[in-house]
Amino acid sequence: MMIACHECDMLYRLESVPEGSKAICSRCGALLYSHKKNSLDRTLSLIIAGLILFFLSNMFPLIEMKNQGLMMKTTLSQGVKALYNQDMQGLAALVLITCILAPFFQLSGLFYVLLPLKYQRVAPKTPHIFRLIRKLQPWSMMEVFMLGILVSIIKLAKMGTIIPGLSLYSFAALIIILAWATASLDPHIIWDKISAGDNPGVKHD
Ligand SMILES: [Zn+2]
Structure with missing residues (x-):
């Protein structure tokens, strides 16, 4: 596989880089590729933590309001419904996609892809799902919503x-965990493992 330097477009044949080290462009010194240490295990643990936080965020009330003895609790999905009922369908759809659907797809999709890879197996449709996750990544924008809530x-x-x-706190934690998981994910390692799993004769580690 060939990769190009993103700074000066010099072409390189991608060779495996030892764990914890980096490949630097010999012409301009830009970072070509770094092999992140324990990327798969770390990302997987973060994904599992993220899934737990996602369920907490959706099960518990986001805010509770006391007004003259009256107690009101609103969860995330109730908030979406309330927006929809107040003729703000566009905003309701945006919140639904960026705060519920996209993060859920990202978390569960990565879990589906990464867990089997950890045991040198490839789940059906893995390349398609992984490509889709990478494409949908910009759509989880929970931090924008968080600002709106505040x-x-x-x-x-x-x-x-x-x-x-409780959900407000787990939501804030989820934003951090998801950003961290995205940062620790090394797509090169994942594609390496996916193609290794396609040919069981080739041994990879
Ligand atoms: Zn370069």
Whole structure:
């Protein structure tokens, strides 16, 4: 496989780089590729933590509001429904895609791809799913939504007592975990393992 330097376009034949080391462009000194240490195991653990946080974020209330003895709790999906009912279908769809569907697809898809790879197996349709995950990555934008929540909390605080729900904390943690998992994922290693799994005769480690 050939790769090009993203700075000066010099072409290189990609050879395996030892774990923890980097390949540097000999012409301009740009980083071509770094073999991240324990990338697969680390990413997989982060994905599992992410899935747990995702379920917490969706099961528990985002905010609780007390107003003259009245107690209101809102979960993420109830929030989406409320937006939809208030004639904000576009915004409801955007929140649904960026905060629920895209992160869930990303987390469960990576889990589906990475877990078998850890045991030198390749799950059916892995190349398609992995390519799709990489394409959909920009669509999980929970941090944008998080900002929206904080703004509405400040606005709502005038109307009563606002108590941040458990989901708000797990949501914040999920944003960090997902960014970390994306950063620790090494697509070169994954493609290496996928192609190794396609030919069982070739031994790879
Ligand atoms: Zn270069």
